[in-house]
Amino acid sequence: MEDGDLRTQQREDRRTRILDAAEELFARHGYDAVTLRAIARLAEVDVALANYHFGPKRDLFDAVLMRRAKILNDMRLRELDETMRAAAPGRPTVDGIIRAYLHPLLNAPHIHEAGWKNYYALVAYVNNSPEWGGKLMTQFFDPLVGRFVEAFRAALPGAGDAELFWSYHCLSGALTLTFAQTGRIDKLSQGLCRSDDLEAAYEHIVAFTAGGYINACGGLAE
Amino acid sequence: MEDGDLRTQQREDRRTRILDAAEELFARHGYDAVTLRAIARLAEVDVALANYHFGPKRDLFDAVLMRRAKILNDMRLRELDETMRAAAPGRPTVDGIIRAYLHPLLNAPHIHEAGWKNYYALVAYVNNSPEWGGKLMTQFFDPLVGRFVEAFRAALPGAGDAELFWSYHCLSGALTLTFAQTGRIDKLSQGLCRSDDLEAAYEHIVAFTAGGYINACGGLAE
DNA sequence: GCAGGTATTCAACGCTTGTTGAAATTTGAC
């Protein structure tokens, strides 16, 4: 087999251009607002090619989500393991677990890549949609989230199950809205805070959600 | 003038049926996925009637959002005034301000009305969309939010402006995701927590975000 | 350099969309 180079390279290049274009448009306008023709135009590709590579529109949407979810989840798990190992045999800190969950979002290589920004906005869209949220988020993220909930339980021995799940839910809402970079906080603060200042957002979310977990899950117990 | 009753009544009835149907479908599927024909079918009304009463599709969307935003904002302001008055001349508590912001969402008359549930999901959709979020949320909610940020500032004299805005942003994300009732937490917790248990959600969000504010805004200062 | 398979383009399909202008219906005022 061992495909040649130039041919395969153009094929891959076009596949990723289609995914990039779809990601950008889905993130900006939602699933139904985006036409395959618009995606093809942005990717500078024939309209039938998207269907050839990814099947019908709905499957393309899944492919877009899947691509970066895998990368992100792997990074998160690695940071979580690190945190847990460093803390053992003692308890991990809430702050440390939250950082393991959030820090991969602004990992140096991709913090200002447009693709990742679009992906974050897309996840916010999916997460908050009754149509997609209950299904796709579960499919793509719940195994990972289960691991983090366990870590929080270890950090907060006084917490009940319900508190742990609701607290994660609050974390998820704050996180997805912030990284969607909708521009709202820019207007609300009249320019003082900037949506695209992810490092600042990161520190604020960590501080806010750590306080939230400790207050809602009886952090000082035992 | 003084219109008769039966005629005006049917007119109003049809107008609200159109708004209700639009609200439900926009909330479930987003703006572009919904056709005026689907709205008309659900409202049991001719397709041209929506256009007659509300103008083009985009204006109908605004009308849907506006209808309940006014009611909600009035209730919130009233509860905030109450909280501030009760605390004066001392400082208000973070917990009290948060409750003034959240409690109207589950006011007895409408906690289980389908219309309000749909509206909350719609606000989550708008809030998290880069396309709508920066503009519509500002238009409908920012005057109100400004009042609440002021209240938080009074409650947390040590806090800087940026901390106050970012903290509100986290509150907003947790709030809109939770009240959108996407069903995600039901699956994540395997049935232990229920999306439609708004009273439980309310208490958890209050505890979480109050801890968040205090931790992120240097609550114990002075 | 030819056969075979993969990648890409092209043209077309049936269908649905938001909007509109004219017609029809209903109602209250005189």
Added chain:
DNA sequence: GTCAAATTTCAACAAGCGTTGAATACCTGC
């Protein structure tokens, strides 16, 4: 009872949709 105004229906428009099947280009292995 008639007129005019407001509301509701109807039919039609041009435009755009996702998808498909046949045709074309391209490269690889022989």
